[in-house]
Amino acid sequence: MDRKTELDLIDELLALKSAKTAFLDEDVRHNPMDHYTSPVRFEHERERIFRTLPVAAAHSSxxxxxxxxxxxxxxxxxxxxxxxxxxxxxxxxxxxxxxxxxxxxxxxxxxxxxxxxxxxxxxxxxxxxxxxxxxxxxxxxxxxxxxxxxxxxxxxxxxxxxxxxxxxxxLDLDVLLDGLTPDLEALKLDDMVIAAQETNVRQANWKILIEGGIEAYHFRVAHRHTIGPHFEDNLSSYRSFGPHLRSVLPRTSMSKLSETNREDWCLRDHANILYTLFPSSQLLVMQDHIVWIKTEPVSADATRVTLATLAPRAQADETAHWHRNHVITSTTLAEDFVIGEGIQAGAPSGANRHVLFGRFEGALGTFNRTVEGYLDP
Ligand code: FES
Ligand SMILES: [Fe+2]
CATH class of the missing domain: 2.102.10.10 (Rieske [2Fe-2S] iron-sulphur domain)
Structure with a gap:
């Protein structure tokens, strides 16, 4: 991203933090429970989304x-x-x-x-x-x-x-990535290698697993034993780029930036940036590495998830460091995925006709509207 965007994103989050508010959508949103359980719906998604849209199939390395x-x-x-x-x-x-x-x-x-x-x-x-x-x-x-x-x-x-x-x-990537190409170029992903990787099948609908990563409402609760204390409570922002999303999840250290020289501000040092590349890749950008999360639906209630920790090629031999980081990400995301499996297990019960997305969970509503757009163009 360009320097102005980087500073604007930091300014926006600092302002929300000092106003003791959050990045709020207009309204509460509802998403029908059968969107996560119906095999008919799943086949429709598979046909219109996964058998239609290009995906990042392999890392160049x-x-x-x-x-x-x-x-x-x-x-x-x-x-x-x-x-x-x-x-x-x-x-x-x-x-x-x-x-x-x-x-x-x-x-x-x-x-x-x-x-x-x-x-x-x-x-x-x-x-x-x-x-x-x-x-x-x-x-x-x-x-x-x-x-x-x-x-x-x-x-x-x-x-x-x-x-x-x-x-x-x-296959026109400039069209496909809809305004995100400067961000992706800046990440220098072509100068990285996979330092650690794992694949697991999770018993949850693919959308539940993606939803779990694009809000910060759960950080201090679900991740209280892992990364939660290092992140702001219920503070994040997001932007849409066509069907894709860029979410910014600030660490507590960001709030100290206002006491420092603005020229030295670096978003990546004080926030995780999560790119959701619709439909099946997410790039979790951290300080010195990036985790590629690949989400491949198997059925309405099962999804194959691959986590690949990408490290700069020049530091690829620091294997212990990358493995330590991979384990932190894997442990943290497992906390999300286990909760996602619990949501899936309860989904057919009839207890809820729909799930609720609060105003600070706006990215989830946007993501689901994108899904709807492909099913009913
Ligand atoms: S050579 Fe006969 S199936 Fe491949
Ligand atoms: Fe999480």
């Missing part, structure tokens, strides 16, 4: 060299993200063009060609079919150049390989 690849599930489709000999990334279906066998079994690795385990059709890591046994005899009239691996649109920027789940769609 996961396929740093030519030949590197990772396996990914792109909105329910098996895929591999590869880097070819020229350094270009590709998003290819992990499905053989002969009879559809899974081509690549390993989760990650380094290979320049992939051979199908069924009848040995062999593909380059850029997707072209290179060889197939007895091809001329068995498949007369077919041209190998027509039956390379099916591919999805992909582009590499801001340290991520972005993939569209739709074969027929374009």
């Amino acid at each position: 996961e396929i740093s060299g030519p030949g590197d690849f990772v396996r990914r599930d792109i909105a329910g489709s098996p895929a591999i993200i590869t880097r070819d000999k020229n350094g270009q990334p590709h998003a290819l279906f992990n499905v053989c063009r002969h009879r559809g066998a899974r081509l690549v079994q390993d989760e990650k690795g380094c290979k320049h060609r992939f051979t199908c385990p069924y009848h040995a059709w062999t593909y380059a890591n850029s997707g072209e079919l290179l060889a197939a046994p007895h091809f001329a005899q068995g498949f007369p009239g077919l041209d190998k150049s027509d039956i390379g691996l099916a591919r999805l649109p992909c582009a590499e920027r801001f340290g991520f390989v972005w993939v569209s789940p739709r074969q027929d769609a374009g």
Whole structure:
């Protein structure tokens, strides 16, 4: 973000703090409980959101060299993200063009060609079919150049390989990221590496897990044994960038800034900044590192969550430091996720027809309005 925005965000939070108020929405909002439980609703979300919108599918450092690849599930489709000999990334279906066998079994690795385990059709890591046994005899009239691996649109920027789940769609990241590109450029995510990572399936709707991160009302209660005491009580702000959100969650140290030289103010030193990149990535920006939270829905009441701690490449060998930080984030977010699982468990009971979002939980209402917008354009 630019310097003016950084100072404006600090000024805004300092003013709210000194006025003993919060960043308030106009009204209380209600969100129907069946939005978190209905399988029909979930299928609708999967079709209109997850099978439509591009996502950050891999961090660039996961396929740093030519030949590197990772396996990914792109909105329910098996895929591999590869880097070819020229350094270009590709998003290819992990499905053989002969009879559809899974081509690549390993989760990650380094290979320049992939051979199908069924009848040995062999593909380059850029997707072209290179060889197939007895091809001329068995498949007369077919041209190998027509039956390379099916591919999805992909582009590499801001340290991520972005993939569209739709074969027929374009992928314009400036349009997709809707005003957030200066912020993402400034984060220098392309100069970072994954220092620690974990994946768990949580028994909660994907929206409950995202909602848990975009308000500070719960900090002093749910996180009282971890990060709660270091953050202001129920103080945060947010801005929308199209479907995306930038939330600022100030630490208690921010209030001392008014006694210091304004030129030295640094938002990141005194707040966590959370980018919610709709629909499935969040970037939790902390002082010296960033946590990439990837949220992939499995069903109406289950979500696969990956936490990846991204560290600056130049300090990547400070492994103990990054692991310590990863454990702090993982422990803190587990507090949120366990509460989210409890919300999910109670959701079908009929005790609540809807959940309530208070005026200081405005980001949750905005997030849910974005979801609605994709379902009923
Ligand atoms: S299914 Fe892959 S070679 Fe036959
Ligand atoms: Fe939390």
